[in-house]
Amino acid sequence: MxxxxxxxxxxxxxxxxxxxxxxxxxxxxxxxxxxxxxxxxxxxxxxxxxxxxxxxxxxxxxxxxxxxxxxxxxxxxxxxxxxxxxxxxxxxxxxxxxxxxxxxxxxxxxxxxxxxxxxxxxxxxxxxxxxxxxxxxxxxxxxxxxxxxxxxxxxxxxxxxxxxxxxxxxxxVQADPYAQVALSRINLIAGSLQTLLDLGLQFATERSQFGRTISKFQAIQHSLAVVAAEVAASKRAADAAVDAIGDPRFVFEVAASKARVGEAVGIVAEQVHQIHGAMGFTHEHRLHHFSRRCWAWRDSWGNEFYWQSLLGAHLASLGADHLWDFIATRS
Amino acid sequence: MLQFDRVSLAPETQRLRAQVREFLAEESAHFPKPNSDFVTGYDVEFSRKLALRGWIGMTWPKQYGGAERSFFERYVVTEELLAAGAPVSAHWIADRQSGPLLLRFGTQAQRQKYLPGITSGVDFFSIGMSEPDTGSDLASVRTTAVKDGGSYRINGTKIWTTDAHRNRYIICLVRTSAVSEIRHAGLSQIIVDLHNDGAQVRPIANMAGGEDFNEVVFEDVMVPADRIIGEPGSGWEQVTSELAYERSGPERFLSSFRVFVELVRACGPKPQPHQCAAIGRIASHIMTLRRMSISVAGMLQLQGNQENQDVGVEAALVKELGNSFEKVLPEIARLALDTDKLSNVFRETYEETMLLTPSFTLRGGTREILRGVIARGLGLR
Incomplete structure (x- = not known):
C-alpha cells in the first residue's frame, strides 16, 4: 500500500x-x-x-x-x-x-x-x-x-x-450499494470484535480465582486464543473486502467477508461472555453493548446464509474446475 | 499485537502461475488420484520435474542451485501444486524446512554439500523431532549425540518421521550435553544419512491405509562431527525458528481442498440453496485464510530483507485456524449432499480425506501447542 x-x-x-x-x-x-x-x-x-x-x-x-x-x-x-x-x-x-x-x-x-x-x-x-x-x-x-x-x-x-x-x-452508484452497506456492517463488526477480545483479555488478567488470575488457566488461554484467531480473520476479511471496491468482483468479496465475519461473531461473543461470567451478563458491564451489536449486525444487510448462497451460486455456475482460479485471482 | 498486513501477491507472479498451471495440466494425466494433503503422494519423478523448472528451493541463492525468487513466487507455486492435488510429498520437507534451516544456521560447507541435491530433486529430507516419549514436549528429547573423536555417536529413537523409509537424510534434534537447569540448553540438530549411516527405519502403517511415517532407531550410529548444524547447543533456537516457516503455508488450510472441488462438481451448475450456502461458506474461509497466510509470507519476505519481524505467533494462528478449518470442510461438504446418492468420485475423495483429518491438527504442532503459542503472544503466559 x-x-x-x-x-x-x-x-x-x-x-x-x-x-x-x-x-x-x-x-x-x-x-x-x-x-x-x-x-x-x-x-x-x-x-x-x-x-x-x-x-x-x-x-x-x-x-x-x-x-x-x-x-x-x-x-x-x-x-x-x-x-x-x-x-x-x-x-x-x-x-x-x-x-x-x-x-x-x-x-x-x-x-x-x-x-x-x-x-x-x-x-x-x-x-x-x-x-x-x-x-x-x-x-x-x-x-x-x-x-x-x-x-x-x-x-x-x-x-x-x-x-x-x-x-x-x-x-x-458504481459499486453495488447493498454490498456497500453490508461492507459498513462488516467493518462495524470487525471493530466491535476487537473490543470484545480486548475486554476478554483485560478481564482474564484482572479477575482472580483459586489464588491466581484466571488468565493463568489453560482453558481460558485457549478460549482467548480462539477468540484472537477469529478476530484476526475478521479484520483480514474486512480489509480484503474494502480493497475490492472498484473491482468487478466486489460483491463476491463482500459476500465472502460478511459470511466469514458473521461466523466469527457467534464464536467470539460466546467465548468472551463465558470468560466474563455473571458480571458480563449485567447491564452495568459494557460488554453487552458490543456483543449485542455484533449479533444485530451479523443479521442486517444479509446474514451468513444470504451471502454464502450468493457466493456459492456464483462458484457453482463457474464450475468445479474454475473454483481454484476464482480463489487465486485476488489476494 | 497480532498483525496481518494487507499484502498482495505481486503482479509478476501472474506469469509464473500460468506456467505452473500449464505444467500441471500436462502432468495431471500421470497423477495417481489428486489429493491436496501435502503428505500424500510421494513421486520422485514428479519432484524431479519441478526441480528442472527451478521450483524447488526457489528463494535460495543461485550458488546453491536456488532461483533467488521471492517468497511470493514460492507461495504461488506451492498453492498451485496443492490445489491441483499434485504428489508433492517427496521434496516438500526439504524445500520448506530443511533447506531454509541450513541456509540460516548451517555452515558454508553444509550448504554446499546438501542444498544442490535438494534443488535438483535428488535428495529429500525427513524431520527427526518426536520420540516415543516426546511429542509436544520437544525439549524432553532423549536421543543423544556424544562426541567421539571426530564423530558423534547417536543413540535413541525418533518416531512419526514422515518418509524416512525413502528419503536420503534426516535432521534430528538430539541432546549433545546433559540435561541442566535450563531445559532448552544442550540440544543440537544433526544430519544423518539414512542410506549410509546405519540407522534402522521401520515404517508405521497409519489408520488411513498409508505408510508415510516411521520409527527410526539409532544404535551407536556414528556420523562425522561436521554434521552438526551451526553451533552445538543451538538446537532449540533452530527448531523454534524453523517452525515459524513451517506453520503458515498453504498446506495448513488446503489439505482437504479436493473435497471442495468434488463437492462443487457433485452439486452441478444450479445447486439447491443449502448447497450454495455450503459452497459459499467454504470459499469464505479459504479466501480469508489464504490472505492471512499471504500476509505472513509478506512478513517473511520482509524478514528476508533484514527487517527482522517475528512472525511466530501469526504463523501459529494461521496454522491453528487453517487446520481446524480443513477438518471442518469435509463435514460441511458431506452434509450438503444426499449421502445415498453420492457420486463415486465425491465419495472416494471425501473418504480418503476424512481418514486423514485426524493428522491435520497434530502434525507440525498440535492445536493445543499452537493455542499456547497464541496465548503467549497475547501476553497471557
Missing amino acids: NQELNESRRMIIDSAQKMFSDHCDKKLLDEAERGVFPETLWQIIVENGFNQLGAPGTETVPADLFAFIQLCGRYAVPAPIADTLLVNTWAGVNQQICGIGELRSDNSQASSADSFTIDEVVWGRRVSLVAAVTRGSNEVILVQNPHLVESSTNMAGEPMDTLQGSNQQVVA
Missing part, C-alpha cells in the same frame, strides 16, 4: 480514536439506548469533518472511510455515522444526518404512487435524508425529509425505524 496514504489514514484514525475515547463512554451508550441522540458527539464528528471521509472532493479515499467505520465499531458509536458517510459518498457531501434502508418491495402501504417505504433505518427518527436501497440494483433513491411511520429497536437497542417519503432523486 502507498506509504503516504497509510500515514494520512493513521492520522485520521488517531485523532478519531482520541475523539471517541473522550466522548463515547458507557454513559453515552446507555443514554442512546434510552432514545437520547448523542448530540454533542455528533456535533464534534461533523465539526472535525469525519462525516465527509471518502466523499468526492475530499482528499480521502473509501478505505479511509471504512477504517473510520471500523473504529466506530470498536467504540460502539451510537449514531448513524456509517450510513451518513455512505450517503455522502453517493449524494455528495451535505451536513445532514442520513440513513439507509431497504426499499419495501411491496409498496402498497405507501400513501401515494410516488411515495416510498423504507425499512430498518438506523436512527430513522432523526434522519433528514434517507437512501432507499434495493438488492441487486445500483440505483439508490434519495428521499429528503422522510416521515416516521414506525419506530422500533434492534436487539442492540439501536433505533430502527420505518420511514416514508417521496422520491427526490435517483442516483446510480
